[in-house]
Amino acid sequence: MTKKTYNGAKNSKERSMQKLIEAVGTIIRTQGYTGLNALNIGKTAGVNRGLINLYFGSLDNLVEVYVRGKDYWVAAAGNAGELMEEKRDQHTREILESLLVNQLNYFYKEDEMQKIVLWQLSQRSKIMYEVAEEREKLGEAFFNLADPYFENTDVDLRAVAGLLVGGIYYMVLHAKANDSLFCQIDVNSENGLERIKKAISAILTDTYKRAENAKT
Numbered sequence: 737m738t739k740k741t742y743n744g745a746k747n748s749k750e751r752s753m754q755k756l757i758e759a760v761g762t763i764i765r766t767q768g769y770t771g772l773n774a775l776n777i778g779k780t781a782g783v784n785r786g787l788i789n790l791y792f793g794s795l796d797n798l799v800e801v802y803v804r805g806k807d808y809w810v811a812a813a814g815n816a817g818e819l820m821e822e823k824r825d826q827h828t829r830e831i832l833e834s835l836l837v838n839q840l841n842y843f844y845k846e847d848e849m850q851k852i853v854l855w856q857l858s859q860r861s862k863i864m865y866e867v868a869e870e871r872e873k874l875g876e877a878f879f880n881l882a883d884p885y886f887e888n889t890d891v892d893l894r895a896v897a898g899l900l901v902g903g904i905y906y907m908v909l910h911a912k913a914n915d916s917l918f919c920q921i922d923v924n925s926e927n928g929l930e931r932i933k934k935a936i937s938a939i940l941t942d943t944y945k946r947a948e949n950a951k952t
Contacts, residue, residue, distance in 0.1 A: 753791050755781040760802040765848045769855040772799055800863045808849050809871045812842040828882040829944045832897065835878065836936050840904050844929065850912060853905055889950035896943050900936060907932065 759781035763771045774795055778785025792798040813835055843849055856864045879894060886893055910916075911923035922928040 752783045752787055755783055756788060756798055757802050760799055764851050768851045803863050803867060808852060809874050812839045813874060828885060829940050831878060833937055833940050836900055837933050840932060843904060844908050850909060886947050889947045891943060891947040
């Protein structure tokens, strides 16, 4: 009979590592990045905080492991990636509208992504820079498809998209933090969200029409 290998220590280590990783997410959602310290993480995980350095080398490494395991921008994009494949040789307005509306819906519902964006705005860090770069890669894939449509026009689709994305972030964060109106719109209501979506559609329609008119 083959003697079974004892894996108790290994399993215990893996469980503790997973608890620490999950604790990072819990703290981001409930306290934001300012709560990410060894004491809080160890307490939330229910393990000795000294295990952070033992298993991950540093607190920053632990946080990086957690954040790298989350595809925030892919999740926020919804079906936009599929649309980019399906409509590669067609009009790209529908793709961008889908991308922005999906982002609005996801960002409004996901407390964790809201905290991540606040972290990006509040503190310069290597991991937040890399998270932003992942977002830019998704944007680059779309703009590469859209660029031919805007060639030889003065329409700046990147600037328009940037203003829309920034508006989505700020309006949602403002609504969640203050529960107040923004430009007399209640973003925390279904009606308010629908008004924003209609505005996104109208702005993009006008943007693409301006490009079309510039080429005639």
